[in-house]
Amino acid sequence: MGARARRRAALGDRAPPGRVMPAPRPISILIAALGGQGGGVLTEWIAGAAAHAGLPAQATSIPGVAQRTGATTYYLEVYPEPIPAGGPEPVFSLYPTPGDVDVVMASELLEAGRTLETDYVSPERTTMIASTHRLFAIGEKSALGDGIFPRERVEEALGTLSKRLIAFDGLAAARAVGSEVNAVMLGALCATEILPLEASAFEAAIREGGVAVERNLAGFKAGMEIVASGGEATAAPAPARSWEQIKAERAHALGLRMGDFLALVRQAEEEFPAPLHRTLGEALARLIDYQDARYARGYLARVRAVLAADPDLRMTEIFARRLAVWMTYEDAIRVADLKTRRGRFERIRRDHGATNGQVVHVTDYLKPDLDEIYGILPAVVAAPIARLCERWWPERRPSLGQHVKTTAVSGFLRVWLLGRLRVMRPWSLRAQREFALIDRWQQGVLDSAALDLELAREVADIATVVRGYGDVRRRLARAFERFLDEILAPSVARGRETGQGYERARRIVRETKRQLLADEKGFEQALQETRA
Structure with a gap:
């Protein structure tokens, strides 16, 4: 009773709500x-x-x-x-x-x-x-x-x-x-x-x-x-640029290799249908920047072989895109080349707001493993080294961590010289292994095209799973090789034997791609579903 009275008294001491001035x-x-x-x-x-x-x-x-x-x-x-x-x-x-x-x-x-x-x-x-x-x-x-x-x-x-x-x-x-x-x-x-x-x-x-x-x-x-000015909504996307504008930009970016690029683009535009010109042009710029004009001509030869089996260009379009990305795989040479380009240092200075009088120090943290190191050597030299290392470390090879100050003369020269080794790339062990798998994939596309064009498009598109760098890419490449042997070949054979078409094979290829893109270890699940 007393406590209740005290509570009432406390409330009564307050000003009525209507008389309280609200504080902002x-x-x-x-x-x-x-x-x-x-x-x-x-x-x-x-x-x-x-x-x-x-x-x-x-x-x-x-x-x-x-x-x-x-x-x-x-x-x-x-x-x-x-x-x-x-x-x-x-x-x-x-x-x-x-x-x-x-x-x-x-x-x-x-x-x-x-x-x-x-x-x-x-x-x-x-x-x-x-x-x-x-x-x-x-x-x-x-x-x-x-x-x-x-x-x-x-x-x-x-x-x-x-x-x-x-x-x-x-x-x-x-x-x-x-x-x-x-x-x-x-x-x-x-x-x-x-x-x-x-x-x-x-x-x-x-x-x-x-x-x-x-x-x-x-x-x-x-x-x-x-x-x-009323900028209260997302800005409208910039209008699409013409291929002629983009072509001039790509040519300028290639510097001294501009002439090789323009010559190959003219050749592609004369030989291939117009719907492929932009895709092929972008690919040629990428390949010349990565290696050289001879390398880009090899790309065109592969696309030409697929085009001969494609009546509506859709398979060729997919194949050309996937092949260009695959042929510009990231190796230690490519990483070194990109890290020592002038444009990279200019971007770093711009991103950090450095003025002309300020000194910016750049340290690159590199961690190549043994595969990446011996992979850039000629196959004749690297193959025995690779066999030995793969026997000693069957799952994962050791890596060599380095901190390289690329704004110092010594550090820059080390990385720059590594980038200049691209002249050795076509004969390297890494190139030998990459192109052996590319050859198998291309043959799979052509073999599928002879049976079912829609299946061939799916086989061309699944090459997108071969991506990444270092150990991740090697695991995905092994999974892709198993896909060709353990999923694609049996699925096509079953469709041929049953005479029921290749709808099941198309579905299996799509599902395998989905599984591998969701999880690099998803191949086993895709294989189980195929067998089921």
């Missing part, structure tokens, strides 16, 4: 970025702009993977009014509350999707500012099949689940003015006018940072202009 709530901002994209700097700019305007603010970093391409998250709360002298300090939260965030800023499309998955975005409250460019996640890049998350699903969900969507290609906008994505995102935030801050407060915060001030101010202004 802080404006909450959640920043989802990738490591290396300046999410922390963006957070500091917003907090600094609030300080310039006399608004209390608090920022926290939520634990994540704060390294390049790792997911990082930052949370801010900004009180929308100055605190009068002697007035009580506002109470801020250290962490965001799902469904109760005013602004989400995502510096990459899939990072925007992550905030949807964790329920921070609300259709009643949240303004989403998202860059629509993609930097593929590890899971997307390591998938054997097409592991890229469908961007259409993310874009649709963003439009449905946010109160207001401001989406644009922040990376393209930043590159256009020589700035970074975080500066463009800051300008977009300012233009929304959600925070009671003038542009001058944000600009002052950028100047206080003292790093690449002019470039960051240019990016800030670009972000403001995007929102002011």
Whole structure:
């Protein structure tokens, strides 16, 4: 009885609800970025702009993977009014509350999707500012099949689940003015006018940072202009370019080998049907860049043989695409060549915002295994070494880890000279093994074409499973060889013997491809289903 009376008295001491002046709530901002994209700097700019305007603010970093391409998250709360002298300090939260965030800023499309998955975005409250460019996640890049998350699903969900969507290609906008994505995102935030801050407060915060001030101010202004011009939807895709435009671009990129490329393209355009010209042209550019014109002519000879057995070009189109990728397999020579190209060092400097006067050091972490080392040697020399190593280490050969500073003269020369060994590639053990399997696959396509064109298309397309680098590729190559012997040949033989056509064989080939792209160890399951 006494306790109940005390509770009533406490309630009675309060002012009636209608007489309480509602205090403004802080404006909450959640920043989802990738490591290396300046999410922390963006957070500091917003907090600094609030300080310039006399608004209390608090920022926290939520634990994540704060390294390049790792997911990082930052949370801010900004009180929308100055605190009068002697007035009580506002109470801020250290962490965001799902469904109760005013602004989400995502510096990459899939990072925007992550905030949807964790329920921070609300259709009643949240303004989403998202860059629509993609930097593929590890899971997307390591998938054997097409592991890229469908961007259409993310874009649709963003439009449905946010109160207001401001989406644009922040990376393209930043590159256009020589700035970074975080500066463009800051300008977009300012233009929304959600925070009671003038542009001058944000600009002052950028100047206080003292790093690449002019470039960051240019990016800030670009972000403001995007929102002011109504950039509140994903930018329309660029119009498709003609093959003539692309051909000129590929020729220019090949430098001194431009003449070889243009001559082979003219030959292909005279000899092959028009629907194949673009595919063959892209393949020729890739092959000449990888090896030389003679290598590219060998490619055309193989495509020519398949075209002779293909009345409607669909099989040839698939075969030409898969063959071009297979013939440009990644070996130690190719890796060395790519790592020492001028364009790579220019891109690294650009990505890190290095000016002309700044020195950038690049260290490459290389870990070739024995197969990759002796694979670039002539087959005559490497074959006995390979047999010995494969007997000693039947499952997996040892690797040799190296840290090579490719911006130093000695380190650069080591890797550059390795890249120049491509003149030895056609006679290497690796080439011998790759082309032995290519020969078997091509013969399988031709044999299938004589029986059933649809089956031949499936056989041509399954070559996409031979991919990857190092041990992963070797396992997939072995699985592909077993597919030819243990799945394709018996399936075709059964269709021939029963006289019921090759629908079952087509289905089995499709299912085997699906299993292998889902899991590199999926061959056994595909084999069991074939036998069943």
